[in-house]
Amino acid sequence: APSVEARIRRYRWEVKYEYRSPDCYKKLVMTINGRAPGPTIIAQQGDTIVVELKNSLLTENVAIHWHGIRQIGTPWFDGTEGVTQCPILPGDTFTYKFVVDRPGTYLYHAHYGMQRQAGLYGSIRVALPDGESEPFSYDYDRSIILNDWYHKSTYEQAVGLSSKPFVWVGEPQSLLIQGRGKFDCTSSPSIGDGLCNASSPDCSPYTMTVVPGKTYRLRIGSLTALAALSFEIEGHNMTVVEADGHNVEPFVVKNLFIYSGETYSVLIKADQNPSRNYWMSSKVVSRNSTTPNGLAIFNYYPNHPRRNPPTVPPAGPLWNDLAPRLAQSNAIKSHQGYTLPPPLKSDRVIVLLNTQNSINGYRRWSLNNVSFNFPHTPYLIALKENLLHSFDQTPPPDNYDVANYDIYSVANNTNATASNSIYRLQFNTTVDIVLQNANTMNANNSETHPWHLHGHDFWVLGYGTGKFDVNSDPKKYNLVNPSMKNTVPLHPYGWTALRIRADNPGVWAFHCHIESHFYMGMGVVFEEGIERVGRLPSSVMGCGATKAFHRP
Numbered sequence: 001a002p003s004v005e006a007r008i009r010r011y012r013w014e015v016k017y018e019y020r021s022p023d024c025y026k027k028l029v030m031t032i033n034g035r036a037p038g039p040t041i042i043a044q045q046g047d048t049i050v051v052e053l054k055n056s057l058l059t060e061n062v063a064i065h066w067h068g069i070r071q072i073g074t075p076w077f078d079g080t081e082g083v084t085q086c087p088i089l090p091g092d093t094f095t096y097k098f099v100v101d102r103p104g105t106y107l108y109h110a111h112y113g114m115q116r117q118a119g120l121y122g123s124i125r126v127a128l129p130d131g132e133s134e135p136f137s138y139d140y141d142r143s144i145i146l147n148d149w150y151h152k153s154t155y156e157q158a159v160g161l162s163s164k165p166f167v168w169v170g171e172p173q174s175l176l177i178q179g180r181g182k183f184d185c186t187s188s189p190s191i192g193d194g195l196c197n198a199s200s201p202d203c204s205p206y207t208m209t210v211v212p213g214k215t216y217r218l219r220i221g222s223l224t225a226l227a228a229l230s231f232e233i234e235g236h237n238m239t240v241v242e243a244d245g246h247n248v249e250p251f252v253v254k255n256l257f258i259y260s261g262e263t264y265s266v267l268i269k270a271d272q273n274p275s276r277n278y279w280m281s282s283k284v285v286s287r288n289s290t291t292p293n294g295l296a297i298f299n300y301y302p303n304h305p306r307r308n309p310p311t312v313p314p315a316g317p318l319w320n321d322l323a324p325r326l327a328q329s330n331a332i333k334s335h336q337g338y339t340l341p342p343p344l345k346s347d348r349v350i351v352l353l354n355t356q357n358s359i360n361g362y363r364r365w366s367l368n369n370v371s372f373n374f375p376h377t378p379y380l381i382a383l384k385e386n387l388l389h390s391f392d393q394t395p396p397p398d399n400y401d402v403a404n405y406d407i408y409s410v411a412n413n414t415n416a417t418a419s420n421s422i423y424r425l426q427f428n429t430t431v432d433i434v435l436q437n438a439n440t441m442n443a444n445n446s447e448t449h450p451w452h453l454h455g456h457d458f459w460v461l462g463y464g465t466g467k468f469d470v471n472s473d474p475k476k477y478n479l480v481n482p483s484m485k486n487t488v489p490l491h492p493y494g495w496t497a498l499r500i501r502a503d504n505p506g507v508w509a510f511h512c513h514i515e516s517h518f519y520m521g522m523g524v525v526f527e528e529g530i531e532r533v534g535r536l537p538s539s540v541m542g543c544g545a546t547k548a549f550h551r552p
């Protein structure tokens with residue numbers, strides 16, 4: 001139970017653009033109080049977080065999502081522009097107020113357009129109440145966020161993705177570890193453009209200093225725009241103990257696969273030769289990427305924190321070796337006694353076929369041939385205030401033509417459409433969601449998609465290869481000790497099965513956490529229990545059909 005002395009933690013944040021060189025290459029970065037990544041929110045279970053957010057971006061709107069926080073009773077503070085709130089205008093201050101009801105490792109980041117990849121993100125660490133302890137022990141607690149990094153502005157990328165002809169964002173220029181990377185300033189086209197400075201203090205490597213013999217809990221989050229990553233610390237095994245805020249049955253890895261939107265806690269014992277430093281490294285997997293590995297320094301005290309290790313950095317796993325990635329997904333089980341088991345039956349099954357399509361000449365991603373478009377009026381407000389004309393009321397399909405769909409070939413999907421329709425779930429029912437992967441518009445290609453659900457944790461019932469069989473595959477579901485997560489990978493040509501309880505009144509996005517893919521329509525929205533949602537704060541209104549409701 002939360003401690004009786006639950007506190008209110010107040011933050012005053014100012015968001016603006018500033019010139020920064022996170023990978024030595026200077027560009028406009030979104031900062032919070034001058035920092036990117038933003039400040040870490042450190043709280044205790046049951047605390048109330050109040051963030052007064054001032055938008056000083058001059059000409060851009062903003063909204064911030066509290067990733068992994070379920071917003072029970074406060075669905076209007078989920079921070080998802082177009083779903084739960086109107087955007088925060090330049091010059092305006094918006095106050096988020098919500099309770100962190102569970103211990104664990106969470107994230108926050110911009111959730112408007114593709115602003116997350118402009119650098120607007122940070123960590124949330126929720127500790128247990130005083131006197132309670134985890135089912136594992138450690139001496140010190142650290143948080144890092146892994147990211148990829150583009151030199152083009154988020155705006156330029158968004159315009160390209162929504163242009164005819166389609167302009168793909170391409171592979172990121174760098175990988176960042178806790179906001180720091182290293183672009184090769186001698187590589188074209190940066191030579192001589194005056195923007196790359198290899199000795200900028202912004203791009204000195206992240207250093208994690210450890211005391212020999214001590215055990216570290218390292219909380220690792222990924223907020224990549226595109227890349228699936230493998231992370232490792234040279235010469236050190238990692239014991240995975242937490243995933244997305246849930247304690248898991250501990251398992252040991254040499255490298256951790258982590259998908260955008262996921263968080264993990266790993267335990268690392270500083271038990272190697274202490275006379276030197278070691279590499280921390282991140283590497284792109286699942287795409288044949290040109291992006292160099294991200295590097296940071298695992299520094300054994302009292303060696304100099306910036307002294308490079310004497311070794312060649314680890315190469316990391318092969319990008320196209322799917323087997324170890326599947327094995328890690330399957331290894332994640334709930335820690336006994338810490339996560340409720342799932343209901344044994346579901347009331348509804350929604351199968352979502354993930355495809356890449358062309359719609360009216362635009363390159364899009366679709367679920368059951370429906371590509372997501374944002375409405376002009378946020379759903380939560382439209383539904384609560386009965387502005388139903390403001391979005392398409394025909395529900396999207398619960399399935400696709402399974403019998404006649406070949407997931408291994410390039411398909412035309414000529415009947416794909418773009419829509420802002422949503423799924424309405426009966427309150428307090430159990431719903432299974434099966435994500436089905438397929439070939440993209442390129443031959444012999446299927447991608448990894450990290451799917452993130454707002455407002456809930458889901459049970460991960462299983463992963464499979466090939467086409468999901470609604471009769472036989474559910475018999476293999478893990479109903480005994482599945483982990484709960486808020487983000488889960490859909491592997492190439494595979495399926496992932498999830499179970500949720502529709503018990504959190506509100507309107508919740510469920511989408512691919514790849515920034516460009518969601519922008520290209522790869523998401524759906526669930527409504528449940530709208531009639532139980534309390535009075536909306538007027539601060540979330542003011543756009544679209546809600547203008548008349550806005551009382552500042």
Ligand SMILES: O=C1O[C@H]([C@@H](O)CO)C(O)=C1O
Nearest residue numbers: 168356440441442447517520
């Ligand atoms: O959405 C995407 O578009 C490109 C490519 O399919 C376009 O040709 C790619 O790699 C994606 O992930």
